[in-house]
Amino acid sequence: MKMNNKVYDILKWVAIIALPALGVCIEGIFNTWGIPYGHEIEETLKYVSVCLGTMLCVSSIQYKKYKKGNTENE
Numbered sequence: 001m002k003m004n005n006k007v008y009d010i011l012k013w014v015a016i017i018a019l020p021a022l023g024v025c026i027e028g029i030f031n032t033w034g035i036p037y038g039h040e041i042e043e044t045l046k047y048v049s050v051c052l053g054t055m056l057c058v059s060s061i062q063y064k065k066y067k068k069g070n071t072e073n074e
Helices: 005-033 038-073
Strands: none
Touching: 005 038
């Protein structure tokens, strides 16, 4: 699947900043108000963030190899 730069940048921002921040926020609010499952939600968001970040890293490595291969042929 091809991904343009804008989609990549948005997904990277979501993986690195948004999901971890949302998880910490939810856990803190849930703990403050005594709402159950705050920690579980935070952990789930953390795992999704790591998975998304890993996929983006692999995608970036593949893209760099592709670009390097194409510039050598020119």
